Amino acid sequence: MKVYIPSDSAAKALGADAVAERFAAEAEARGLNPEIVRTGTRGMIWLEPLVEMERDGVRMGYGPVTPQDVPALLDGTFEGLGPVEEIPFFARQTRLTFARCGVIDPLDLADYEANGGLEGLRRALDMTGDEIVREVTDSGLRGRGGAGFPTGIKWKTVLEAQAAQKYIVCNADEGDSGTFADRMIMEGDPFTLIEGMAIAGLGVGATRGYVYLRSEYPDAIRVMREAVRIARAAGLLGADVLRSGRAFDMEIREGAGAYVCGEETSLLNSLEGKRGVVRAKPPLPALEGFLGRPTVVNNVISLATVPVIFQKGAQHYADFGLGRSRGTVTLQIAGNVARGGLFETAFGISLGEVVNDLAGGTASGRPVKAVQVGGPLGAYLPVSGFDARLGYEELDAEGGLLGHAGLVVFDDSADMLGMARFAMEFCAVESCGKCTPCRIGAVRGVETIDRIAAGDADAMPLLADLCETMKEGSLCALGGFTPLPVMSAVTHFPDDFATTKEAAE
Numbered sequence: 001m002k003v004y005i006p007s008d009s010a011a012k013a014l015g016a017d018a019v020a021e022r023f024a025a026e027a028e029a030r031g032l033n034p035e036i037v038r039t040g041t042r043g044m045i046w047l048e049p050l051v052e053m054e055r056d057g058v059r060m061g062y063g064p065v066t067p068q069d070v071p072a073l074l075d076g077t078f079e080g081l082g083p084v085e086e087i088p089f090f091a092r093q094t095r096l097t098f099a100r101c102g103v104i105d106p107l108d109l110a111d112y113e114a115n116g117g118l119e120g121l122r123r124a125l126d127m128t129g130d131e132i133v134r135e136v137t138d139s140g141l142r143g144r145g146g147a148g149f150p151t152g153i154k155w156k157t158v159l160e161a162q163a164a165q166k167y168i169v170c171n172a173d174e175g176d177s178g179t180f181a182d183r184m185i186m187e188g189d190p191f192t193l194i195e196g197m198a199i200a201g202l203g204v205g206a207t208r209g210y211v212y213l214r215s216e217y218p219d220a221i222r223v224m225r226e227a228v229r230i231a232r233a234a235g236l237l238g239a240d241v242l243r244s245g246r247a248f249d250m251e252i253r254e255g256a257g258a259y260v261c262g263e264e265t266s267l268l269n270s271l272e273g274k275r276g277v278v279r280a281k282p283p284l285p286a287l288e289g290f291l292g293r294p295t296v297v298n299n300v301i302s303l304a305t306v307p308v309i310f311q312k313g314a315q316h317y318a319d320f321g322l323g324r325s326r327g328t329v330t331l332q333i334a335g336n337v338a339r340g341g342l343f344e345t346a347f348g349i350s351l352g353e354v355v356n357d358l359a360g361g362t363a364s365g366r367p368v369k370a371v372q373v374g375g376p377l378g379a380y381l382p383v384s385g386f387d388a389r390l391g392y393e394e395l396d397a398e399g400g401l402l403g404h405a406g407l408v409v410f411d412d413s414a415d416m417l418g419m420a421r422f423a424m425e426f427c428a429v430e431s432c433g434k435c436t437p438c439r440i441g442a443v444r445g446v447e448t449i450d451r452i453a454a455g456d457a458d459a460m461p462l463l464a465d466l467c468e469t470m471k472e473g474s475l476c477a478l479g480g481f482t483p484l485p486v487m488s489a490v491t492h493f494p495d496d497f498a499t500t501k502e503a504a505e
Contacts, residue, residue: 001027001034004052004059006102008041008187009219010180015066016049022067023051026074040188042102043342044089052084059084089339089358094320096312096328097305098344101188106223109230112191118236120310124199125244129159132203136306138314140326144181145171145262145299146374146403146477148325148392154296157286158204161294166206168197169271169290169297172213172220173255173262176375178334179406181342182300186213186220189304190227191236194250196306198241200296201248209250210290212267215257224252259430263476264297266432277432278476299404301330322348325391335371335408336362348394352386355409366411370419370493374403376426377481379488380416399491401484416493421449423485427470427478438479441470445486455498463490 005020006012020036027034042050050063051073061081062073072078081087095101104111112118124132137152158166170193174182186193197209213221228250231237239247258276261267265279268290289295305327309317318326325347331354333340338360355361355371362368370380373390378401381388388398395402410419428442445466451459467483474480490497 001032002037002054003034004037004039004054006041006048006050007038007106007219008048008102009183009217010045011041011048011050012219014045014048014064018067019049019051019065019070022070023073026070030074032074037105039104040101040106041184042084042090043098043184044087044339045341046339047081047087050084061087089341089343092358093344094328094346095344096308096317096320097192097301097330098185098189098342099308100192101184104189106188106190107226107230109191109234109236112189116311117191117307118195118242120307121195121199121236122242123310124202125242125246127202129203129205132199133159135310135314136203139309139317140314140321140324141302141305141309141317142325142392143299144301144305144330144404146176146401148402151298151302154286154298155200155204157284158206158294158296161287163294165208165291165293166204167290167293167295168200168204168206168209168250168303169264169268169295170197170209170211170300170303171262171264171267171297172211172217172300173267174214174217174300174404175259175262176377176404176406178372178408179332179375179404180334181330181332181404183217183220184342185300185304186217187223190224191231192307193224193300193304194227194231194236196303197250198237198248199306199310200298200303202241202246204294204296206294206296207247207249209248210271211250211252212255212261212271213252214255214261221252221254228252258432259426260432260476260478263478266476267297268295275432277434280475320346322346322389322391323393325393329390329402329405331390332404332406333359333409334406336364336411337409338363347391348389350386351381351388351390351407352383354390354407355386359407359409362409362411364411364413366413368409369412369414370410370416370489372408372410372419372485373406374401375406376423377401377477377484378403378406379484380410380419380492381488382492385492399488401481416489416496417449417453417498420486420489421446421453423482423489424449427482430478432478435474435476435479437470437473438476438482441466441473441479442482445470445482449486452497460490460497
């Protein structure tokens, strides 16, 4: 008997460890000797803890399972979900980056390799740096951390830079609310990130890499550190990568939890042991990054996607998507939803299909009022905007921001003035203090929203002017994009903004 139980943070928070312990104890009491494999999560969080039992080579799903359900599970009387990969939420996905997540033991390198791992790296080892960069460019891969900048252009800049030392830095400081894809891949398939970073190093001539991982992710830190140790011992990392004569090594660095360190130059300062504040650009990190050397800074999902591009070819990846948004988008569905989790699909799906169909509407059963796409700096979109297609340019044309592809859903009880205030206060609290529009503007913004809530009609134009100043004068996304959720709330939900004392009362 082979049983799969997730060790992902979300599954553990919902009781997966207790289920695994009860399963082992109950099986022992019955004289059974099952092989229990702790995997990552499949991403169907509303079904966690999701237990999978292999029958005739097919993994059957059961969930959510509690420790009290284990005897019935072993008796065969617990109602199942059928084959896991036929569950509609999962079956409709196009899993490229997350193909192994929830399938394999995250720290079993042989399991990783048996499921297609290292095929991309072995191919890259037979290619020149120019060929590697061209493959990434041809795939259309863009930065998944928010900006959507073409990955191949960034790599080409670093490749052509002249320096004695170059670096690959993975931005794993996943601080946006409603996002968890980075954590999922690091906890569920860490070797794909390691492989992607190694390919990046081969491509641009970097021999050293760092993963900057937020301190709030202790499980991801533990798994990544152990995966690096295993990879180094197996010759996947080090002075002679897979006996190719080419070098690449890496290490895990733990951040201190500052949101602004998700911005690449602030991250680099922190990585160097300095205060996490934004650097003025130019120079770009691609030319003067970590320790002043040419540096590729990419998000976890960007780098974790590189192996499948080299395994299946650039054209295979580019065949998915919409417009300039090629490949797949890893949607993280959260907030007030019936079915929350990760859904990987080709760019181009509509916002309405995600919220109403995949997510099943709200968990509360009340009508959907708004969806914030792209984290705390993203716009609040109303139901009237649900025809919007999820692509970088397509969502931008609708006044939105795809960002890290996190979606947070709100029902009709949400107070959008309160949400606008939260966005502005978030900026005030998290500002690094480098830019006056961000440092001072956010504080004044909170005060202005409070005036509106008190019924001061004169504060409305002040808020618009202040948001424009922040957008134009801030050096990084924190101050520059905070006006987006604030003004989208004002624009789409005017009834929530009382502008007379009578309305406020």
